[in-house]
Amino acid sequence: MMKIGITGQDGFVGKHLYHTLGLFPDEFQRVEFQRNFFESESDLDQFVSQCDVIVHLAAMNRHESQEVIYETNVNLVQKLVASLERTNSKPHVLVSSSSQEERDNLYGKSKKEGRELLANWANKNEAVFTGLVIPNVFGPFGKPFYNSVVATFCYQVSHHETPKIAIDGDLKLIYVGELVEEIIQQIRTQKHQSKLEISHTSEKKVSEILALLQQYKTEYQDKGSIPTLTSTFELNLFNTYRCYMDIATHFPVKLTQHTDSRGSFVEIIRLEVGGQVSFSTTVPGITRGNHFHTRKIERFAVIKGKALIQLRKIGTDEVLNFELNGDEPAYVDMPIWYTHNIKNIGDDMLYTNFWINEFFNPNDADTYFEVV
Known part of the structure; x- marks a missing residue:
């Protein structure tokens, strides 16, 4: 079993990599990292000496001063190299650099110099090193106004704000899940590569991305319809957008019930995509689910009985509780990376679509599977 440590474990890419590695408990053991380790030689040395693999993601992306960004990022690599040398450790080290390496800015310069410092350490010590040059990354749980324009636009659109496009340039993008898959592949192959350019998986103008997000707000957030998703990129962008909505206040969404002497009729979902529809009956006191998905879109609609639907974002402790009653049909959608369940809290049979x-x-x- 490989012992893997991630500097920047709590960052955007770091969290996704950390939780994805957790899906392979028989193959990988995660070595916990805390950002204050860089302020303590003994803590950093203890972390480094435990690892078979270190993925160095810790970095500063934005600051008022470009000089502070440069000094911070280079200093972090220097501290990591010093710890590797003090402990005489030779783990496989992977580092995230940026496609901005060749641009005339200090952020790009800091990433390039950091990659080269680690490459030199690896060559000197005959260690395996992988220098990843990464395009723009987007995905769920990125920090608005910090990680990417996609994160910023998702937050603004979903919170009823109006984004502004400064420059309508072309963005070469990779979804964070695709990037994590590439990192894990490099961990498994253990191939020495001082500079490995990761290919982007999509290319869009900023205005095209904004138009799609505004479509998702109108069709999904406002009307409850699942929009047309014509590519993997659009599925990933839609799942990203959903994670920026205020889930706790948006759900449950009441469904319109049409009633006459014959009974009632309720439309549960409007689709521009395919998929699978099913229903279940659940006896009182029983809980179903306690699992999460990393790419699927899912809707639970209670049509008869009383239910408690619970959601918890992986890696957090906060549980969102939604009580639904078939007398007032409603639905809750499951965001990716949220473990979820449904429990019959009534006295009668629960019917769920x-x-x-x-x-x-x-x-x-x-x-x-993970218990909420």
């Missing part, structure tokens, strides 16, 4: 955007594939179920 489920929709998910993929057919079930037992060989690629994208279903990971």
Whole structure:
């Protein structure tokens, strides 16, 4: 089993990598990292000496002073190298650099110099090193106004603000899940590469991205419809957008019930995509679920009985509780990376309608069990 440590474990890419490694408990053991380790030689040395693999992601992306960014990022690498030398450790080190390496800015310069410092250490000590040159990364849980324009626009649009486009340039993008897959692949192969340029998986103008996000707000957030998703990029962007909505206040969404002498009729979902529809009955006191998905879109609609639906973002402790009653049909959608369940809290049988955007594939179920 490989022992893997991630500097910047609590950052945007770091969290995604940390939680994804947790999906392979028989292959990887995660060595915990805290940002204050860089302020203590003994703590940093203890961390470094435990690791078979170190993924160095810790860095400063934005600051009022470019000089502070440069000095901070180079200093972090220097501290890591010093610890590697003090402990005589030779883990496989991977570092995240940036496609801005060749641009005339101090951030790009700091990333390039950091990559070269670690490459020189690896060559000197005959260690395995992978220098990843990464394009723009987007995905769920990025920090608005810091990690990417996608994060900023997702936050602004979902919170009813009006984004402004400063420069409508072309963005070469990679989804954070795709990047994490590439990092894990490099960990598994353990191939020495001083400079490995990671290919972008999509390219869009800033205005095109904003137009899609505004479409998602109108169709999904405002009307409850699942929009047309014509590519993997659009699926990833839609799942990203959903994670910036205020989930606690948006759900549950009441459904419109049409009633006459014959009974009632309720439309549960409008779709521009395919998928699978199913329903379940649940006896009183029973809980279903306690799992999460990393790519699937899923809707739970209670049509009869009383239910408690619970959601918890992976890596956090806060539990969101939603009580639904079939007398007033409503639904809750499951964001990716949120473990979720549904419990019959009534005295009668619970009837629930489920929709998910993929057919079930037992060989690629994208279903990971974790109690809410």
